[in-house]
Amino acid sequence: MTDEPRLSARELLDHLDTTLSRGTRVRAVAALLAGLAGAVFVTSLWWSEPGPLPGRTRLSFALLTVFCLAWACYGGWLLTRRVPLFATEQVVAGWIALAASLVTTGITAFAAARSGVGLWAALAIGGLFVAAALTLTVRAHRRRAALLRRMRQLTQQDRPGGDR
Incomplete structure (x- = not known):
């Protein structure tokens, strides 16, 4: 001790x-x-x-x-x-990336469909970007939730009657 x-x-x-x-x-x-x-x-x-x-x-x-x-x-x-961000910045970045990749994939696919050339390539490449952005966004949400959970646990331990 x-x-x-x-x-x-x-x-x-x-x-x-x-x-x-x-x-x-x-x-x-x-x-x-x-x-x-x-x-x-x-x-x-x-x-x-x-x-x-x-x-x-x-x-x-x-x-x-x-x-x-x-x-x-x-x-x-x-x-x-x-202030400590508790991974909020990663969540925000994930949502921006997801929105941008979804919209860009939609625009690219629409343009490819209208021209009659490369629709599947546009969807495949766009799908990869969307999948990557979605994966990063989910990971960021999980990490932030774990950090906030840990903060709550530590805060509860400090209260009178909390575990020490």
Whole structure:
């Protein structure tokens, strides 16, 4: 038995370093910059197209721009967090990736079906992206749930009458 005082779970959480790890900062900056660069690139392509574009093409450009801006917002949000995230950032990234892969697969499949070329290839490749994004999203939800469960267990142990 040591004479060191035991910290409660809340005290331990309060003592956590509130800065992001180097890897998290790098990922946040990469998401922010890639999102902004993608939004600028897609928007410049959209505006530089000659003549009026069909409605589906305008919708596709708009959706791609929205996804790029979503990644930029995610990177900015992650950089501004000063609290333990408990894997929330992975859940958010998973949902963005899943939405982007589903919509992109749908647009690509629609374009392939209209042109009569490569529908199965578009569905197969898009399906791989959707499956990967879905897998990462499910894993992120499970990891976050496990971390929150552990936090609740530690918090309950600190209460009077809790297990020590």
